Amino acid sequence: MSVIEVRSLNKLYRARVKEEGLGASFRALIKPVYKEVHAVKNISFTVDKGEILAFIGPNGAGKSTTIKMLTGILHPTSGEISVLGFDPVKQRKQLSYHIGTVFGQKSQLWFHLPPVDSFALLGAIYDIDKKTLKKREEELIECFELGDLIKTPVRKLSLGQRIRCEVAASLLHSPDILFLDEPTIGLDVVVKQKIRELILRMNRDQGTTIFLTSHDTGDVEQLCRRAIVIDHGEIILDQPVKKLKYDYLNRKIIAVRFNLEQHLDVPKGVVVEKSGKMGARLSVDTRVCSIDEAMRWIISQGGVADITVEDPPMEEIISTIFTGKNTAE
Amino acid sequence: MKKLKNILYLIGLYFKVNLASAMEYRSSFLMQAFGMALSNATFVFYWWIAFSQIGGRIGGYDFKDVMFIWALTSSAFGASNILFANMFRITTIIVTGELDTFLLQPKDVLISLLCSRTALSTWGDLLYGFVLMALTHGNDGMVWLMFLLGIVIGGLLMTAISVTAHTFTFYFGDASLIGDIALEFIINFCIYPEGIYRGFVRAMMLSVIPASFIVHIPLKLARSFQPGLLLILLAFAALYCFIAYKFFYHGLKKYESGNLIITRM
Numbered sequence: 001m002s003v004i005e006v007r008s009l010n011k012l013y014r015a016r017v018k019e020e021g022l023g024a025s026f027r028a029l030i031k032p033v034y035k036e037v038h039a040v041k042n043i044s045f046t047v048d049k050g051e052i053l054a055f056i057g058p059n060g061a062g063k064s065t066t067i068k069m070l071t072g073i074l075h076p077t078s079g080e081i082s083v084l085g086f087d088p089v090k091q092r093k094q095l096s097y098h099i100g101t102v103f104g105q106k107s108q109l110w111f112h113l114p115p116v117d118s119f120a121l122l123g124a125i126y127d128i129d130k131k132t133l134k135k136r137e138e139e140l141i142e143c144f145e146l147g148d149l150i151k152t153p154v155r156k157l158s159l160g161q162r163i164r165c166e167v168a169a170s171l172l173h174s175p176d177i178l179f180l181d182e183p184t185i186g187l188d189v190v191v192k193q194k195i196r197e198l199i200l201r202m203n204r205d206q207g208t209t210i211f212l213t214s215h216d217t218g219d220v221e222q223l224c225r226r227a228i229v230i231d232h233g234e235i236i237l238d239q240p241v242k243k244l245k246y247d248y249l250n251r252k253i254i255a256v257r258f259n260l261e262q263h264l265d266v267p268k269g270v271v272v273e274k275s276g277k278m279g280a281r282l283s284v285d286t287r288v289c290s291i292d293e294a295m296r297w298i299i300s301q302g303g304v305a306d307i308t309v310e311d312p313p314m315e316e317i318i319s320t321i322f323t324g325k326n327t328a329e
Numbered sequence: 330m331k332k333l334k335n336i337l338y339l340i341g342l343y344f345k346v347n348l349a350s351a352m353e354y355r356s357s358f359l360m361q362a363f364g365m366a367l368s369n370a371t372f373v374f375y376w377w378i379a380f381s382q383i384g385g386r387i388g389g390y391d392f393k394d395v396m397f398i399w400a401l402t403s404s405a406f407g408a409s410n411i412l413f414a415n416m417f418r419i420t421t422i423i424v425t426g427e428l429d430t431f432l433l434q435p436k437d438v439l440i441s442l443l444c445s446r447t448a449l450s451t452w453g454d455l456l457y458g459f460v461l462m463a464l465t466h467g468n469d470g471m472v473w474l475m476f477l478l479g480i481v482i483g484g485l486l487m488t489a490i491s492v493t494a495h496t497f498t499f500y501f502g503d504a505s506l507i508g509d510i511a512l513e514f515i516i517n518f519c520i521y522p523e524g525i526y527r528g529f530v531r532a533m534m535l536s537v538i539p540a541s542f543i544v545h546i547p548l549k550l551a552r553s554f555q556p557g558l559l560l561i562l563l564a565f566a567a568l569y570c571f572i573a574y575k576f577f578y579h580g581l582k583k584y585e586s587g588n589l590i591i592t593r594m
Contacts, residue, residue, distance in 0.1 A: 013585060068586055073432045075582060096435040108430055110346060112353040121346050125339075125434050125441075153353065 004047035009079035011040040039065045041233040052210040054224035062233040063213040100175035102183050114151045115165040126173035140168040160191030177209040196222050217311040253310045254282045259303040343444035358449045365453030388522030396465040398544040402519040404458025405483025410451035413443035413488045419495030420505040426586045439577050472551040479547035482566045489573035499580030519544045
């Protein structure tokens, strides 16, 4: 059963353009010039109940604009949206009782107060009676391992602790759909992993549908079963993450630093992207050479001082998808 | 009626949270409030000198009348800022995309955004008005009643002016300057006797920049109560606030959001 249905959705902005310099500023004052920015171009998709969908793309691709139209913040220029049977433009308030949102860059917690005070205010905003709120708070404190954090002023929490509290706050009213916009932005690897585990647990235990936008390929790989890739406002790919992984997320970047000068004779599936006397940046095709094999080979060279494994950046993946698409065409 | 009850409930909720937040910095709170009251007190001295030099009345007002409009302006400004401190930040809230947070909640967007911040120093403005009234008007019941009513109406009108001015941001971009100028105008018009204003300015004070409805009419009512004038005052304040509210929601349809990093203080 679909909980989100989007048909032929478009969003156009009118942006002011100005040439460089003071003279141009005066000219723009008298005769402003505008250009139309097509932020979202005719996109259509559906999301099923209980699904974890990744909505990914580079900066400025149209991810946030889409999420803002789905939640009723922005009005579409044209097209149709139905979220849990509500029209976000006409029924924004009714819809808000059924959805939760976490915007990585925007906090709904009071900075100087402990989260428990913000929870009480949010409980009242969402018309949750005191008994239900108390019970829900206890569930979330346990699920998100908030413990003493709940009584610590937000300004004293680390970013990871704050995001855990943010996600918990967005779930107070037991929403059916949770929109997560870059929830792991700025977090370190360990905290990212923790947040991902909590999101998965919530989806599994409560059947919450998750709509996730992220820049982080790790979020997509570990959380989602399906991914929609958007770029320049258009959907360029909509497929299971398993296939996306095989086709596009099949490369890892290994940065290695040695204590001694090394001459690298790389195995099949490994390409040297950059090398110096004491280190190298290697690209590993995991379909040909597993990370396990690649690491063993590196260690066998001896004198390893430092090693890091990273996913390729999202921009590169999008570019690969485009190249593949264009070649196929 | 139910909507009004919900709005008052929401204002009460935010007030409690804001007060708790302010109490996190007790000494800063007390210092700012005391500093503001002290700064206002210097103007009493100025008016005292003016009246003792000129004598009699200025613009139809005696010293006590001037103290009434000063006390009312200060307390109305203080009350509006304690409850609706974000009235100065509406442009910033629109431009940075902070408005998203309020749009995602099931309560009134404008009321939520106005109430979600308090200004510590303005407790000094609110209390200063009461102290000034106690010193200059003693226990005159009707004067106090009109003073209290004036605080409510004045606070709402000042907020409505700010909302109207900042709402232009939805149409033109940055309207923070219009907002600043509108509030400066209203306060400047409020703190001088009505009789010194003539013609066009007087007309402005009875319409777009309704300073007369904030202080001068409450003073008239305190001097001699007229039920008809009270009804006009209440009707004007309700209409002005209604127009500001509707204007904001009309502008809201043009909202384009933003992606700056936001923290709620």
